[in-house]
Amino acid sequence: MAGPLNFRILHWDMSDGAHELKIVAPELLREHLGGANLAAQIAYPSLVPETDPLSPEAPLIFMAGPLTGTKGPAVGRYVVCARSPATGLWGESNCGGSFGPELRAAGLDGLVITGQAPSPVYLWIDDGEVEIRDASHLWGSHDTYETQLAVRNELGRKGARVACIGQAGEQRLRFGLILCDHGRVAGRTGMGAVMGSKRIKAIAVEGRQPLPLASPDAFNATRSETNRSLRVDTMTVSLRDLGTAGIAEYFDYLGYTPKYNFSRGIFDGVSKVSGAAMRESILSGVSTCHGCVIACGRRVKLADGVERKGPEYETLAGFGPNLGIDNLEAITHFGELCDRYGMDTISVSNTIGLAFLLFEEGLITAEDADGLDLAWGDVDVVNELIEAIILQKGIGALIGEGAASLGRHFGVEEWAAQINGLEMAYHDPRGSSGMPLVYATSPRGACHNQSDYYMVDLGQSMEEIGVDLVGMQAGVEKSPMVARHQDWRTVGNALVMCQLASVGVDVVLKLVNEATGFGYDLDELLCVGERGWNLKRAINNRLGLTASNDRLPARLMEPLSDGNTAGYVPPFEKMMAAYYSARGWDEITGRPTEERLRSLGLDAVADDLWGNEGHITGS
Amino acid sequence: MAYRFTSDEWLEAFANQLNSDAQYAEIAKKWEGDLMFDLRAEPGAGGSRTLYYMDLWHGRCRSARMIDEAVEEVPQPRFILRAPLDQFIRILKSELDPMQAMLTRRLQVSGSMGYMLRNVPVVLDFVRCAREVDTTFDMV
Numbered sequence: 001m002a003g004p005l006n007f008r009i010l011h012w013d014m015s016d017g018a019h020e021l022k023i024v025a026p027e028l029l030r031e032h033l034g035g036a037n038l039a040a041q042i043a044y045p046s047l048v049p050e051t052d053p054l055s056p057e058a059p060l061i062f063m064a065g066p067l068t069g070t071k072g073p074a075v076g077r078y079v080v081c082a083r084s085p086a087t088g089l090w091g092e093s094n095c096g097g098s099f100g101p102e103l104r105a106a107g108l109d110g111l112v113i114t115g116q117a118p119s120p121v122y123l124w125i126d127d128g129e130v131e132i133r134d135a136s137h138l139w140g141s142h143d144t145y146e147t148q149l150a151v152r153n154e155l156g157r158k159g160a161r162v163a164c165i166g167q168a169g170e171q172r173l174r175f176g177l178i179l180c181d182h183g184r185v186a187g188r189t190g191m192g193a194v195m196g197s198k199r200i201k202a203i204a205v206e207g208r209q210p211l212p213l214a215s216p217d218a219f220n221a222t223r224s225e226t227n228r229s230l231r232v233d234t235m236t237v238s239l240r241d242l243g244t245a246g247i248a249e250y251f252d253y254l255g256y257t258p259k260y261n262f263s264r265g266i267f268d269g270v271s272k273v274s275g276a277a278m279r280e281s282i283l284s285g286v287s288t289c290h291g292c293v294i295a296c297g298r299r300v301k302l303a304d305g306v307e308r309k310g311p312e313y314e315t316l317a318g319f320g321p322n323l324g325i326d327n328l329e330a331i332t333h334f335g336e337l338c339d340r341y342g343m344d345t346i347s348v349s350n351t352i353g354l355a356f357l358l359f360e361e362g363l364i365t366a367e368d369a370d371g372l373d374l375a376w377g378d379v380d381v382v383n384e385l386i387e388a389i390i391l392q393k394g395i396g397a398l399i400g401e402g403a404a405s406l407g408r409h410f411g412v413e414e415w416a417a418q419i420n421g422l423e424m425a426y427h428d429p430r431g432s433s434g435m436p437l438v439y440a441t442s443p444r445g446a447c448h449n450q451s452d453y454y455m456v457d458l459g460q461s462m463e464e465i466g467v468d469l470v471g472m473q474a475g476v477e478k479s480p481m482v483a484r485h486q487d488w489r490t491v492g493n494a495l496v497m498c499q500l501a502s503v504g505v506d507v508v509l510k511l512v513n514e515a516t517g518f519g520y521d522l523d524e525l526l527c528v529g530e531r532g533w534n535l536k537r538a539i540n541n542r543l544g545l546t547a548s549n550d551r552l553p554a555r556l557m558e559p560l561s562d563g564n565t566a567g568y569v570p571p572f573e574k575m576m577a578a579y580y581s582a583r584g585w586d587e588i589t590g591r592p593t594e595e596r597l598r599s600l601g602l603d604a605v606a607d608d609l610w611g612n613e614g615h616i617t618g619s
Numbered sequence: 620m621a622y623r624f625t626s627d628e629w630l631e632a633f634a635n636q637l638n639s640d641a642q643y644a645e646i647a648k649k650w651e652g653d654l655m656f657d658l659r660a661e662p663g664a665g666g667s668r669t670l671y672y673m674d675l676w677h678g679r680c681r682s683a684r685m686i687d688e689a690v691e692e693v694p695q696p697r698f699i700l701r702a703p704l705d706q707f708i709r710i711l712k713s714e715l716d717p718m719q720a721m722l723t724r725r726l727q728v729s730g731s732m733g734y735m736l737r738n739v740p741v742v743l744d745f746v747r748c749a750r751e752v753d754t755t756f757d758m759v
Contacts (some may be wrong), residue, residue: 234724238732246736250718253739276733459719469719502724 005029005066005516007038007109010130012123015056015115017132019222020573024109030518031601032108032510033494034065036092037532039081040539042112044605048411051192053190054084054172054197055191056116062103062163062203063110065496066516069101069290070209071228072223074501076101076290079493084189085197086174086347086402087421089540090443091189094496095163096289097181100159107208113198121162122151122202127209131173133202139170143340144179151204164202165192166342167390172196173400175343175389182287182297183336187344189422189444214517222514231293236595238287239296244313244500246275246356249440251313252321254472255565256431256454260376261353261419262424264557265563269326277312277328294500311335311345317426318349324376334382341390350423351403352385354416355395363539370394412552419446420545429556432457432472433570437482437579440550440572443536451486452499462488462548464505465526475571479578482576487529520577531600534592537585538605547590550576624657624711625669625704627685630670634673634683636748637693644678646744652697652734655686660704665700669704671698674737675745698730710746727743 007024024038031039038060051058060082067075069425078100084091103109107128117132120139133154148162161180169176169192169306176192179185186192193527229235238246250269259267271277278298284307287297308583313320315335320326357362359374366373370388372381372395398406403423407416417424422445429436431618434453440448456462461469464583465488467481492499495512501616509522520528535543552572559567580587584596597606622629637643656671662743670686672694686693706725706739709715717741728735735742 234727234732235722238736241731242733242736246733249736250722250739271737274737276737279733365660446659459716459723459725 003213005518007034008107008123009042009065009110009112010108010115011112013115014113014117014132014200019130026253029066029516031057031528031531033512033516033528033532034048034068035063035494035496036079036081036094037490037494037528037535038110039063039079039092040090040532040535042110042237043081043083044444044535044539047083047090047543048612049543051083053083053091053194056114056124056198058083058114058194058197060113060194060198061110062098062113063496065494067495067497067511068109069104070213070219070223070367070515071227071291072219072515073226073503074289074292074294074498075495076292076525077496077498078103079496080178080186080191082191082194083543084191084421084444085172085193085519086190087445089420089445089543089545090536091191091194092444092493093177093186093191094449095178095180095184096292096495096498097161097184098290099161099163099180099184099203100496101290102205104207104211106205107209108205111203115198117199118199120199122204124155125203125205125207126157127207138201139199140167143167144338144342147202150182151202157203157204157206160204160206162202162204164342164465165195165200166340169196171194171390171392172199172579173343173389173392175347175400175496177342177344179342182290184297184341184500185339185344187346188447188449189343192342211579215514216256219511219514221356221509222507226503226511230501230503235500235502236294239294239500242275242279243286243296243298243310244275245273245278245298245311246318247435248274248313248316249276251317251427253432253564254431255563256427257317257321258417258424258426258428259359259563260324261322261350262428263357263560265560265566267321267324267326269324270321272326273316273320273328274503275313275316275329281328282332283310289498292498292501296373296496296500300332308332308336309339311546314426315345315349316430318353319382322353322426323383324348325379326377327379330379330382334386337383337386341386343386346425347402347423348386348389348399350417351399351406352382354403354406355385355399357413357415358406358410363412364395368395368410378435403599416553417446417556419552422446424556425449427454429552430560430565430568430570433474433575434478434482434485434496436552436570436572437479437575438486440552440576441486441579443533443540449489449499450493451482451489453482453485455499456481456485460502462505464522473568474569476574476578479575480582483579483582486533488527490529490532491525494528506600527600531602534583534597534600535602535605538593538597538602539610541589541591541609545590547580547587621753624679624708624754624756625671628638629752630671630673630683630685632752633682633749635672636752637675637680637745640751643744643748647675647678647741650678650738650741652730653694654698654700654730655694657701658704658707670717679749696730698728700726700728702726707713711750711754712756713750715741
């Protein structure tokens with residue numbers, strides 16, 4: 001058996017190119033595990049209200065997890081973290097493909113980037129050797145796919161993996177994302193804008209170093225057995241067959257899928273745009289992240305005969321039912337357009353949907369909309385709006401500021417389907433009672449990836465950690481389970497493990513111990529998740545978040561008048577009170593209590609938030 | 620009259636229920652596909668295997684029979700639904716949602732999961748009809 005795992009983090013200042021390799025001590029790694037949790041720990045000192053997210057001082061962190069790049073189940077991911085320019089709060093967004101595994105193969109587990117390059121650059125990490133190269137010829141002219149190709153060609157290394165930004169990131173638009181490989185994206189919270197603010201067009205990596213594993217033989221035996229089991233799992237088979245969008249019709253039936261920007265419960269066109277419809281029409285193949293047996297990625301061919309990425313569930317729901325569109329080819333095109341420009345499809349489609357709704361209600365006029373008729377289902381208008389966002393022209397510039405801003409501009413901020421500045425993903429909070437809590441308390445705004453509690457409500461309970469099936473519309477008894485599920489998913493976000501993999505809690509625990517040598521028991525591993533959740537919460541508290549932020553916009557607290565969830569609104573306030581109690585959070589300030597922080601080993605954070613005398617510091 | 624699950628008579632009663640149910644006939648009018656339930660009791664409960672074959676077509680059950688694998692070849696229908704007997708009974712007793720069961724491996728599907736997902740109302744109404752059969756589980 002090898003010794004405990006070390007994490008190798010490269011700190012790199014773009015202003016002068018200075019860089020330093022730092023090793024994360026095993027004790028610290030044991031507390032935070034990796035991924036977003038470790039990134040939060042590293043970023044914590046810098047994340048104060050005075051740090052503009054787009055300033056040179058703000059760190060941009062790429063982080064892998066201890067399983068990233070191994071042949072474990074669905075662990076080919078990495079995460080990008082920073083203060084979000086979209087929300088002003090903690091930002092994190094994880095991404096599949098093969099960039100994360102390649103980063104580890106190049107001898108690095110993470111990058112902490114600060115400063116601002118004098119001119120556009122790309123970074124080249126060649127098996128541990130690092131270099132900053134000019135990217136002026138790519139800036140403003142190359143989309144995300146063209147950039148990957150150009151960088152590989154320039155390096156003469158076809159095997160290099162490239163994570164890059166598009167025009168949105170260059171312009172520091174809040175929708176800006178980071179893309180790698182065949183359209184795998186770190187899409188949410190504007191990480192592409194932060195990368196653009198540092199004038200980094202792309203990061204290329206290639207490496208040949210073996211990955212450190214504490215018990216390689218045991219790990220390989222466990223992961224082989226796990227992958228064999230995962231390969232034939234019903235959900236895996238469904239995901240491989242139909243993609244994540246395969247669930248669209250069932251979600252529609254349950255009332256989970258929002259329609260017409262969360263304003264109606266019925267849209268007749270779902271069966272025309274679902275994963276099954278895609279397979280029967282334009283599907284030409286599947287794609288997969290590093291070493292993953294699921295292969296949920298879609299390859300499709302449109303009328304031009306060119307094979308391209310097909311939409312996953314969120315893109316399909318966002319540009320489909322959310323906008324009243326039942327045209328699969330158009331949805332595919334919008335997804336590709338956003339990918340090429342480097343924009344988050346959830347935020348773009350959500351905000352366009354709000355514009356359509358406001359237009360329908362007469363709050364946006366044709367004059368406001370530059371003469372466009374913002375009619376549900378009009379694919380040409382959607383195309384024009386996406387282009388207008390990138391050009392920052394007219395109504396496009398307003399949409400580009402996000403849903404909260406658009407709503408505020410027209411006097412109806414409470415109509416915006418967003419929380420704390422992040423547009424809501426496509427799981428209607430009136431579909432089941434867990435998601436409202438998930439959305440309202442997520443450290444990065446209205447996000448479905450900090451806990452996919454809708455899957456618990458579909459039957460994916462986790463009795464080992466006390467997450468039982470209690471009914472889709474259960475009340476306060478669900479609140480502590482939501483907290484436990486978030487803690488477990490925060491472990492997953494530290495491992496940077498894909499949520500789509502149906503892998504049992506006991507198996508994950510075994511794999512983690514065999515990879516790290518840390519010898520966790522389940523309670524300690526869950527505590528890692530709870531620590532990460534509370535650390536991110538404390539960061540947000542320090543950045544100004546209070547208990548008053550833990551809410552849904554008023555429009556989403558009103559029941560739908562039609563569809564399968566008509567008339568239902570979750571008992572949100574009672575559930576939130578129970579959630580606070582389960583979390584050990586202070587109901588006045590919204591902060592984790594001093595006792596809870598200290599019990600999690602976050603003493604320095606407790607001192608910062610509560611002061612040595614136990615009093616609240618700051619506002 | 621109550622029919623004992625997993626008897627021949629229960630399957631016949633279920634088929635009759637499907638064929639007399641106007642709602643099922645309407646909802647399932649486009650369904651095309653035969654299926655077989657492959658239900659296994661736990662070793663402690665005898666470990667027996669029940670094979671129910673049903674030919675479902677445009678809102679009707681054209682035939683239904685219990686397969687005796689000792690004397691006939693097991694059919695290869697469009698769908699095979701495998702489950703431990705106790706989990707299937709939970710579905711019949713309305714303790715477990717059939718779609719939940721499918722998506723969480725309690726009920727394993729061989730055949731196109733996509734077809735199932737495209738026909739959720741049919742699946743749910745099919746199960747509703749099964750639940751309406753007057754059933755006794757006392758021999759299981």
